[in-house]
Amino acid sequence: MALQYDFYKNPSPKDSKKRVRYHARVVPRGTVGTKELAQRIHGRCTVTPADVKAVLSSLSDVVIEELKDGNRIHIEGLGYLQITLECPPVQSTKEIRAESIRFKSVAFRPEAELKKRLRVSRFERAPRKNHSSGLVAGERLDALLAGYFAKHGHITRIGFQTLCGFTRTTANRRLKELREAGKIDCLGAARASIYVAGENLGVHSQGSQETAGL
Known part of the structure; x- marks a missing residue:
């Protein structure tokens, strides 16, 4: 299966007069979780999916412990995993104390063999070109959601991301904006949220009303 890509605008200051530039980025088809990985690994060896999940869970715990050490x-x-740090800018190393050092992130450096195997990947242009033609926003986004809710009772974050062609970060930001504007309402816990049409979106399908009443 070929990797899908789209073009994204390079970040630039709002008042910049430079010509807009684009860069290619993979458009994720979805997220493969531990359960799916365990099934795939099980299909290549005699270890049961439950045993694979247990090993992956233990691997996560051990990696965290070793990184903290x-x-x-x-x-x-x-490849390689290593903790990265951050601290306030200083002019002298004597100005900083251990209390000011903070965890920043985890850096990953892929092995040469991994990069070699990925270089032979095939690519194809994603059928949706929302980023290269401008992100869905404003009235266009409202109309897109209104049309969706007219046929469906609710939408998930992944569904919203796919519908609009957003990245996960952009989807989360837009969902928050839509909630604050009263255009959608959120139901469920943080990791299992579903969204229904809000009063300010101007659409209330039978499905969304039934879902909101649960």
Whole structure:
């Protein structure tokens, strides 16, 4: 299966007069979770899916423990993991104390063999070109959601992301904006949220009303 891509605008200041530039980025088809990984691994060996999930869970715990101890992690076939730090800008190393050092992120450096195997990937242009033609926003986004809710009772974050062609970050930001504007309402817990049409979106399908009444 070919990787799908689209073109995204390069970040630039609002008052910049430079010509807009674009860069290519993979458009994710979805997220493969631990359950799916366990099934795939099970299909290649005799280990049961439950055992694979247990190993992956233990791997996560051990990696975190080793990183907290200051070690760099090497997972053969994938690459290296290492903690990165942040602290306030200083002019002298004597100005900073350990209390000011904070965890920033985890850096990943892929192995050469991993990059070599990925270089032969095939690519195809994503059928939806929302980013290269301008992100869905404003009245266009409202109309898109209104049309969706006219046929469906609710939408998930992943469904919203796919519908609009957003990245996960953009989808979460737009969902928050829509909630604050009263155009959608959120039901369910944070990790299992579903969204229904709000009063200010101007659409109330039978399905959305039934869902909102649960």
